[in-house]
Amino acid sequence: MKTWLGIDIGGTSIKAGRVAADGSVLERKSIPTPRSLEEFRAALPALAASAGGDLAEGAGIGCKGLLDPESSRVLVSPGPVVYLEGHQLSVLAGLRCPVTADNDARAALAGEVAWGAARGLRNALMFTLGTGVGGGILSDGRIVRGATGVAGHLGHVTIDPDGGPCICGNRGCLETVFSARAIEAQAWSAGHRSLATVLRGQPSCADVFAAADAGDAVAAYIVDRATFHLAAAIAGLMLALDPEAVILGGNIAAAGARFWTALDEGIRDRTHVMLPRRVPLVRAAVDDGVMGAAALAATR
Template identity: 40%
Template sequence: MSSEQALVAAVDIGGTKIAGALVGAEDGRLSRRTRRPTPAAEPGEAVFAAVAEVLAELAGAPEWARVERVGLGSAGPVDGLRGLVSPVNITGWRDFPLVARVRELVPGLPVVLTGDGVAMTAAEHWRGAARGHRNALCMVVSTGVGGGLVLDGALHPGPSGNAGHIGHISVDLDGAPCPCGGRGCLEGLASGTAIAARAAAAGWRPAGDDASATAVAAAAGQGDPIALAAFDRAAQALAAGIAATAALVELEVVVIGGGVAQSGEVLFGPLRRWLGSYATLSFVQGLEVRPALLGGEAGLVGAAAAAIRAAGR
């Protein structure tokens, strides 16, 4: 990282962890990383206290003098117009005034809020697998499912910052109720939580104490039929959601990141197969699906990228 370039203090807030880093405004490289577990089941002030700890650690670095703005990426939905967050998987935050509270901690610095799916999209379009593409959907498939859009070469967050929030479109008309208030949402079928729950309900049991989607993926990689079926169902739901989105906005590429995407061909193999059944119109048949490149850095790089774009740089 150049010793002279301006920096963005980026914070990535998810259902399991709150991460922070200083990000180069020119090259997007990360330094001074830190993280805290998200106390997602605790009151909202406890969650904000973890955010404050992350920012305090970053502010203690000598490089803080070169920080020009703060970028916040949060699980959604978010209200970018009012600076509020209501993450489905953080129950203590409902219309929580995150931007106003963070401004109190960093007086004089602009604070930009972005949904985590849009942040990941900004990152992958700036430095990752969507770079050079004018029309892309980028998705996070992890504890939850989020997404964002690049349309005609530009990040498209929408008026409130939630455009592309594919995790809460319905792909099962008679599906189970979702915590968001909907029914049959993609997140309820394709998230890591959903995959693990589906496998367990069908009788799968881990060899040890790990009953996560990562363990299900490992079992699927070894040919376990129940684990394979759980991933196949998730892939089918993803294919339905992706094909519907592509039909609406004519995508060139879909980039998928997050913990579930790290299962590799256990997910991408059936996903490409199911896309053959759902993406059948002539203008979506050539849709390319590829894994994200930035891994765990995407949320932080994307929060910074969105803040930089908001400044018109």
């Protein structure tokens, strides 16, 4: 039976598993993300071996930042695994099988193409709505990389030309308005300004959505304003790329009907003339970093 090793390198943990052709995960292992290159070099081969890496046809590695898929070299990865920049993940993992590595959001889309909501589609947009906003573009059957691997950073589409600074160096990006961090910052600010709201202290993004669902007017304002901007960003990208479906993954995609309905209506309002057909707005079916990483190798 052919299997592929998937390794998902995140800021807090590294997860690995061997995935079969039908998408079932045979072994799953996880370790806290090492703090240094030396620790990483020691820990990754052991993790890959414990997940059955020697039995895999190939391996896929998903990691934050920009990577060269052929060499598996990390080009740019600001944040907790910055020490990987310039290093080849296939070498660090001690893997002898072919290795494909890519940005984690693109890996997430690969997972949906192989086993999830994008199966059978040739054109789709994917957004991972979490701490930040990741993205992926499937166009004419290919996951778009662009000239230098930057393509698909949908969280960094400018949504407000006068907006505040973003970690990417641009200003007014989608993720400065719609992301768990942006929504939490708004909620903290509302509580700090003593507005009449149940939001106090440092509420989580899920707390803000729950308060909005329960009728808290301030929480509803924060969620609705963020959703309005997400709808505008998605509408613009839909008109640029004409997808068969828009797929939402990440923690915020677990939000309830209030969010999904408002988002769908916001998108329809902006796209109904050019895209009179209803483009399905669907939740990611795989939404699993290990399966996404394995899909990079399985669909190589």
